[in-house]
Amino acid sequence: MTVKRKTSPKKPLRPEQPWFVMSAAQQYSLIPSDNPVISHFYRFTVDHDASMTYAVPDGCIDILFDCDPDNPSALVCGTTLEARAADMNCDHPYFGVRFAPGVIPDFLDISAEELTNHEINLFDVVPKGRLAFERIVQAQDLSQQMAIFNQYFTPGITRKPSTLTAQAIGMICQQNGNLRIEELETLTGYTCRTIQRQFRQDTGLSPKAFCRAIRCQSALNSIHHADGLSFSDMALDLGFSDQSHFLREFKKLVNTTPLDYQRRIGGNIWGERLRFH
Structure with missing residues (x-):
């Protein structure tokens, strides 16, 4: 059994959630970040025929916005330890921020251990995040959502590790x-x-x-x-x-x-x- 390579040079590791990509309707858009503490920003709409979506271990924290106009929400998602079902709504557009492996955003009012293998409502750990949330879910473009996130959250973004x-x-x-x-x-x-x-x-x-x-x-x-x-x-x-x-x-x-x-x-x-x- 062999695996085919698209390019021969070794690529730097980008933390991936492959079932998110495979659950996307048509496209999964991605913008790498210039800030080294953020891996990338992404946006996709869950296909109406998508089956169960799974999150896999990546060592990362994601902030995932459900941008449905009627019932928007946002979760802070710690890394899973094994494959775990991700509860996503079909036909809903999502915007996500994936931090680099091991990075803990400093604006989260929670310890690193409390996040592991858990999903927590954004407003429980970012009480002042509602204005940014409202602007992000209303934006229709990934670049705009990325700019809004950076405007509100980039200053003092990372909790410096030892x-x-x-x-x-x-x-x-x-x-x-x-x-x-x-x-x-x-x-x-x-x-x-x-x-x-x-x-x-x-x-x-x-x-x-x-x-x-x-x-x-x-x-x-x-x-x-x-x-x-x-x-x-x-x-x-x-x-x-x-x-x-x-x-x-x-x-x-x-x-x-x-x-x-x-x-x-x-x-x-x-x-x-x-x-x-």
């Missing part, structure tokens, strides 16, 4: 999540206990859970862009003990097998849905 956590996040992402806590001890010079405590305090995740999310995202990226790479080679590259281990883990995190996922995005469906601006 130097240790920032260093660990960089190493984990560089290694595609294939990094053990013992290696972090050696690379950082800190003990396992210190790394675990500080990392969880800053991100709401253990280093192991964060590595798991990044490996999940790296696997998705590999399937989208890999050229002639077998699933056994992919498993080896990502640090799994064998192909069976990789297949079991992928099924837990993405809610399908790598082969079935490859088939679902085949026929250029993935490329036709994504629209970069």
Whole structure:
């Protein structure tokens, strides 16, 4: 079993929610952010025939606006730990902001650990966010929504992590999540206990859970862009003990097998849905 690559150079990891893209009616629009603490902004309308949509681990926080004119709402979504059903309304337009892996927005009145694996009403954690919310849901264009978000939320946008956590996040992402806590001890010079405590305090995740999310995202990226790479080679590259281990883990995190996922995005469906601006 092989996976076909669209481009040969290795691309930087962009945290993805593939079932959001596959649930989109016609297009899933995306604008990368110039601000390094934000991965990208996105907009899509859920197809009226869309089946259950799942969120997958990405190590990120999303702010997701349901821009339905009759019943708008907004949620702050922490990363999931395994594939989890995402409750979305068919035919509703959505606008989202996906922060970079490990980043906690400073304007959220909540701890990092309280966000993990949870969805929370925006106004419960951003009491002064109603004006921005109203303007965002009324805007009809992704660029306008992005500009409004940046206007209201960019100043003081990130809760600065400790130097240790920032260093660990960089190493984990560089290694595609294939990094053990013992290696972090050696690379950082800190003990396992210190790394675990500080990392969880800053991100709401253990280093192991964060590595798991990044490996999940790296696997998705590999399937989208890999050229002639077998699933056994992919498993080896990502640090799994064998192909069976990789297949079991992928099924837990993405809610399908790598082969079935490859088939679902085949026929250029993935490329036709994504629209970069």
